[in-house]
Amino acid sequence: MKTAIITATGEQFPIGKIVCLARNYAEHARELGNETPAAPVLFMKPSSSVIDDGEAVQIPAFSRECHYEVELAVLIGKRARNVAAAEAMECVAGYGVAIDMTLRDVQNQLKAKGLPWETAKGFDTSCPLSTFVPAATVPDPHALSLKLRVNGDVRQDGSSADMIHRVPQIIAHVSGIFTLEPGDVILTGTPAGVGRVESGDTMEAEIAGVGRLSIAVRQG
Ligand code: MG
Numbered sequence: 001m002k003t004a005i006i007t008a009t010g011e012q013f014p015i016g017k018i019v020c021l022a023r024n025y026a027e028h029a030r031e032l033g034n035e036t037p038a039a040p041v042l043f044m045k046p047s048s049s050v051i052d053d054g055e056a057v058q059i060p061a062f063s064r065e066c067h068y069e070v071e072l073a074v075l076i077g078k079r080a081r082n083v084a085a086a087e088a089m090e091c092v093a094g095y096g097v098a099i100d101m102t103l104r105d106v107q108n109q110l111k112a113k114g115l116p117w118e119t120a121k122g123f124d125t126s127c128p129l130s131t132f133v134p135a136a137t138v139p140d141p142h143a144l145s146l147k148l149r150v151n152g153d154v155r156q157d158g159s160s161a162d163m164i165h166r167v168p169q170i171i172a173h174v175s176g177i178f179t180l181e182p183g184d185v186i187l188t189g190t191p192a193g194v195g196r197v198e199s200g201d202t203m204e205a206e207i208a209g210v211g212r213l214s215i216a217v218r219q220g
Contacts (some may be wrong), residue, residue: 002050004075004183006094007131013075013093013183018045018127019174020071020100024164024189028069031192040165040173043117045100045187049127056216057101057125059199065105066217068197069190070148070156070205072141073098074167075132080180088171091180094132095141097211098187099148099203101126104196128203129185130211138209141167146191149204158191160207165189 002015022041023029029036051057059066077093100121107120138144141160148156165173170186180186197203199219206212 002047004096004129004185005131006075006134008134008137011093013077015047015050016181016184017178018047018049018185018187019178020045020121020187021165021170021189025158025162025191026164027162027192028190028194031194036164040170042174042177043121045122045127049122049124050129051125051127051215053128053130053213053215055125055128056218057128057197058218058220060103060123061220063103063106065103065196067102067104067194068148068150068155068203069100069102069194070146071098071100071187071190072144072146072160072207072210073129074141074171074186074188076180076184076186077182079182080171080175083172083175085168085172088168088175089135091171092135092167093182094134095138095210096132097130097205097207097213099128099205099213099215100187100190101128128205128213128215130213133210144210145208147206148193150197150201155195156191156193158193160188162191163188
């Protein structure tokens with residue numbers, strides 16, 4: 001069982017489902033040749049995919065193209081079913097940093113066949129996740145700088161201001177499909193600049209005021 005920790009308060013939540021948005025930043029949707037969707041595009045990662053700061057992503061032997069995607073992670077602290085956007089922020093316990101590791105070669109094969117993405121998105125170690133800061137310490141989750149460096153070079157440098165669907169709308173939408181429970185995590189999508197990492201690389205992901213991750217990469 002993986003645990004989400006709000007460091008400042010010591011609160012701990014067993015991690016439940018991890019609901020992820022695809023194509024929630026227009027420029028990133030364009031860089032992969034995808035249309036910008038009207039409704040959020042959702043997929044899930046199992047909690048078994050989570051690794052902590054300082055651990056390593058293991059690229060499975062069946063992939064040769066593993067991409068990073070830095071994302072703002074929203075930790076749910078209160079049960080939410082069909083919640084309205086106006087009340088949605090009451091359900092947020094904290095914010096953290098995630099990297100949505102993606103086997104792009106596998107995902108492209110699955111997309112071409114119209115098949116689900118879980119193999120490309122939910123493999124073991126595919127969800128590096130930081131500790132969380134209390135929601136109250138982040139006055140505006142849509143004014144955050146997101147950065148990802150590989151071996152010290154900045155590859156992603158975006159702002160959560162560019163999200164298409166914002167946190168309250170995301171929670172309202174998702175909670176109309178899946179009941180959200182304490183310990184569930186939402187990954188809110190990635191800005192442009194995604195790319196490949198290889199065995200031996202080190203990724204540093206950072207969201208100012210929220211947290212950071214340092215994650216090594218190994219080829220399985
Ligand atoms: Mg993503």
